[in-house]
Amino acid sequence: MIPRHMQIAVALVLSGIFGVAFYMLHLKGRAHEGSARLAFDSPLAPPVAGPAVPITLYIAYDGDGVMRTRTANAALPADPGARARAVLRALVGEYQQANSSHPLAGGSDVNDVFVVNGSIAVVDLNTAFVEGHRSGIWVEALTVESLIATLAANNPAISQVKFLVEGKERETLAGHADLMALYDVAQVNQLVRRLE
């Protein structure tokens, strides 16, 4: 026979466990909603304060299947990684404009760019970028090539580019374009020239 006070204590503990579990689930759901809203709705923050300088963007045009250069202005920091990130964010911002020639999903962003040994750029994309990207060889290849060509055009020292998503490797952008590869900028530039 279990003493009555033990029964009460166990009942209280169990109800406490379930209460805390439900509360935690509730909090987790709210936090997830909040972060999702933040990820998808928040506008891209300006990269850095300071005078804007001209940068070259390689803009993809889905309809014609071509790539064209466009000059934009952006304030660029001195650090090569932050500078590369600012350039790519400007490109992503272009693609998020209304009537974009190559629309990207809302909330798409470049988390970071690490420039290793001055020549290898490691581009860390956010989840919204890949999860919201349209699927297809053509459209995915245009995105990858546009990012690489833009990066290289504004930092000629970069010879290779590697993509990560939230700091981790991912097989493909949206089922087709290779994100595991270490891209050779010279080869990509050859492809881009064929599309210009």
Next chain:
Amino acid sequence: MHLISSRLRPKLWLVQASGLILLFGVFATTFASWMEQKRLTVFSASSTFSVDITEADSQEYVSLNNLLAPLGQLEVSTGKNKIRLHFNSVEAQFENRESTANIGGHSIALGGRAIVEENRVMVPLSAIAHVLPRILSMRADYHQGSQRLFLGDAGTHFALELRKGEGTHLVLSFSVPVSPQISTESGKLKMVFANDPVAMASQSWQFDDSVITAAHYTDAAQPELVISGNQPLLATFADAGKSISVMPAPAVSSDSPSAAPAGQQIATGQPAEAPLPQPSANPASALASTESPGTIAPAAPQVRYLIAIDASHGGNEPGAALGQQLLEKDVTLAIARKLRSQLQVRGLDSVMVRDGDTTVSLDDRAALANTSHAAVYVALHAGNLGRGVRVYTSTLSSTDASPGLFVPWEKVQANFVRSSQVVASVIVDEFTKNETQVPVALFPAPVRPLNNVAGAALAVEVAPLRGNVESLTNTSYQDAVAEALAAALTSVRPKIEARQ
């Protein structure tokens, strides 16, 4: 109440922690059991499939309905606690909780109780080997270790023969072509027969040889043959996959980058462990130069012109959502089947990477093409952007080719990119002259898994013909694409065989 609470409060955290651990344990156990769902793989002359194994009364059971349905016409009728199965001309009757069944007028012991529920009957797994022959009128060979069931002559055995001499090698002879996944580590070569119907019991072999010393076959969930030696070993295929020779790997020489044994195709299914060696540029001449009179050399392979057709995506990976009800994986499978038929009409061999709605990883797709020694790998895709057909080759160039014996998995295609470009240009020519006027374009593009394929490899993306995405399901459009591809793959054959 206050008194009880204050007494128990110091231990409250302990009780809470115990509760949480208990809950976690329950969840973990449930998850683990779900993950480790046992399955019985059935090999028959017509198909290979698997059925779930469930546990009841401390015994393993399988659904007889699930076993019989893929093998022929099955009719089921039920009564109170009874079920009757009519398979072809045989009638089998099972009663719930009875340990015997009436099959074709004979009483058969089940070695356990049958479980009849709804429209199916579960029988003990141990009884399958003598229940099925009564119904199917063919032999059933159940291997408990690998949980595989071989019906009729579906299983294959292999014989080992150590051939000594200047080029000591171990020859494995199979009755049907096999494509094991091969990996190597120091002094050992492992072949995993994940998809091959090897029906053998676990056994070991010892060899009186200083190079290849032993072999051990394990009849497990992933049947494997491990060959031990005192030197690094490699495997080569011959006789259209019916013969595998294992021999010491040649030393890597900077003067002779193509040091792989002559005239052989070397397969691997485990790229991370055993990257593909660079193929010999001229297998025939290499064979002549390395073979000395009197030695028993492995038979020269019969080079098949085999097309690997990859219906991209599938299963949990639907690919692009082309329309509200239209998924890329369904379109690619439909075109792949049509392409297979067209190739058959033209007398070309082909292998489908998937022929159903199954999930296949990108690495596995390339591994399958490589282990089947496909001359051309065609990955079919569908997209709703643009019009017509786009053909893609790898972005690698021949200058990326590795000069060593082993090449990185991600650059395997570099050795074959010229062949890929040849095939792609012939496909473009074929579409250009095709009467259907399907627009066609050719691009290099970074498409997975082209870079991992050891053979001509290309991706073909089919877009709507005239802007209407529904045209992707149009039979005549799919036929036109399949016909043009098959015609191109036929006409390019001499060029590819010349390159081989």
